[in-house]
Amino acid sequence: xxxxxxxxxxxxxxxxxxxxxxxxxxxxxxxxxxxxxxxxxxxxxxxxxxxxxxxxxxxxxxxxxxxxxxxxxxxxxxxxxxxxxxxxxxxxxxxxxxxxxxxxxxxxxxxxxxxxxxxxxxxxxxxxxxxxxxxxxxxxxxxxxxxxxxxxxxxxxxxxxxxxxxxxxxxxxxxxxxxxxxxxxxxxxxxxxxxxxxxxxxxxxxxxxxxxxxxxxxxxxxxxxxxxxxxxxxxxxxxxxxxxxxxxxxxxxxxxxxxxxxxxxxxxxxxxxxxxxxxxxxxxxxxxxxxxxxxxxxxxxxxxxxxxxxxxxxxxxxxxxxxxxxxxxxxxxxxxxxxxxxxxxxxxxxxxxxxxxxxxxxxxxxxxxxxxxxxxxxxxxxxxxxxxxxxxxxxxxxxxxxxxxxxxxxx
Numbered sequence: 001x002x003x004x005x006x007x008x009x010x011x012x013x014x015x016x017x018x019x020x021x022x023x024x025x026x027x028x029x030x031x032x033x034x035x036x037x038x039x040x041x042x043x044x045x046x047x048x049x050x051x052x053x054x055x056x057x058x059x060x061x062x063x064x065x066x067x068x069x070x071x072x073x074x075x076x077x078x079x080x081x082x083x084x085x086x087x088x089x090x091x092x093x094x095x096x097x098x099x100x101x102x103x104x105x106x107x108x109x110x111x112x113x114x115x116x117x118x119x120x121x122x123x124x125x126x127x128x129x130x131x132x133x134x135x136x137x138x139x140x141x142x143x144x145x146x147x148x149x150x151x152x153x154x155x156x157x158x159x160x161x162x163x164x165x166x167x168x169x170x171x172x173x174x175x176x177x178x179x180x181x182x183x184x185x186x187x188x189x190x191x192x193x194x195x196x197x198x199x200x201x202x203x204x205x206x207x208x209x210x211x212x213x214x215x216x217x218x219x220x221x222x223x224x225x226x227x228x229x230x231x232x233x234x235x236x237x238x239x240x241x242x243x244x245x246x247x248x249x250x251x252x253x254x255x256x257x258x259x260x261x262x263x264x265x266x267x268x269x270x271x272x273x274x275x276x277x278x279x280x281x282x283x284x285x286x287x288x289x290x291x292x293x294x295x296x297x298x299x300x301x302x303x304x305x306x307x308x309x310x311x312x313x314x315x316x317x318x319x320x321x322x323x324x325x326x327x328x329x330x331x332x333x334x335x336x337x338x339x340x341x342x343x344x345x346x347x348x349x350x351x352x353x354x355x356x357x358x359x360x361x362x363x364x365x366x367x368x369x370x371x372x373x374x375x376x377x378x379x380x381x382x383x384x385x386x387x388x389x390x391x392x393x394x395x396x397x398x399x400x401x402x403x404x405x406x407x408x409x410x411x
Contacts, residue, residue, distance in 0.1 A: 013051040024068045025150040033066040034114040043128040048155045055082040114147035122359040132342030140278035156350030157367025162265045171265035172210040180402040185410045197238035200392040212253035219250040227382035252346035273408035289327040293374040302397045314355030329376045338371040
């Protein structure tokens with residue numbers, strides 16, 4: 001029989017495994033500790049640091065990880081019992097005044113802490129702490145620094161097992177993508193009518209047969225719908241897939257059952273195909289522009305990481321956008337170059353390849369996993385090419401999904 005102690009997650013063990021990385025982050029910015037605030041699940045870092053299977057806090061909670069010493073958890077007494085089994089010291093409080101007093105004691109002698117705060121909300125994925133709570137901490141004479149890089153290198157970073165799970169998901173997605181293109185090719189050859197929605201539902205079945213799960217159904221888009229970056233097919237609006245179409249498919253998923261029992265990590269790819277015997281020159285020109293921009297990003301990252309130079313996510317985006325602008329399509333590149341990839345969804349909480357939607361100054365370091373997916377979206381068609389990249393624990397740049405080099409011919 002499994003005992004309660006065996007079932008309960010051990011947050012102290014998880015924090016201990018991450019202690020070196022946390023210590024490095026605190027030392028790098030000369031912070032005395034990391035103060036992680038949560039209110040009813042408002043801060044994903046709270047759960048990621050304490051572990052899966054965590055009960056949700058129903059009141060305000062503060063996890064303090066000092067540069068020296070053990071982590072401490074300040075939490076309301078109604079939640080204290082559930083959290084006391086995590087192996088972390090729990091300090092319960094009752095009313096608000098008692099909470100502030102306990103927080104004052106917890107931070108006694110502390111000069112500066114990391115919190116989930118982004119100056120100017122430049123990185124909204126980091127900004128999880130409300131202004132009032134920041135005021136409370138600052139009123140104690142404590143300087144608040146952004147935990148942006150700590151989140152990326154500690155909370156969002158993948159280890160070797162995560163990368164292996166991602167690689168298996170990526171290989172399964174490749175098989176599903178190939179299966180979709182084969183199905184489209186066969187239906188066109190047989191004269192069978194098929195819409196974007198029909199193709200999407202076929203792709204969903206293929207993904208489920210491969211043991212994958214996902215938070216949203218994949219995209220299959222043709223013509224003007226491919227010019228809508230997040231078009232979602234439905235029976236009411238789906239266009240037929242006919243001869244002469246440019247076809248975009250974007251699919252993302254993770255293992256439903258990871259072999260080691262851990263949480264599966266996502267993979268996310270986008271491929272382009274054509275049902276035209278000879279695609280129009282403009283479609284080919286846009287495709288080549290997007291492909292070259294994608295490959296420019298990989299070369300840029302590889303050169304910088306290979307020479308041990310620091311590299312921000314936003315820097316990569318600027319290099320990619322510059323190439324697309326030079327080709328005359330800058331106004332039609334309407335999103336960031338890439339996003340962090342995570343566990344709960346294709347979009348994670350790590351470094352984004354972005355200086356367009358946000359100003360991401362976080363550093364790409366070991367454990368970073370992200371997409372590279374430039375796109376050009378015109379009224380009559382759109383093109384996007386998406387690959388996945390990880391920075392391995394050994395600080396090597398690894399492209400984990402095959403980069404598409406030519407449009408897939410379906411006729």
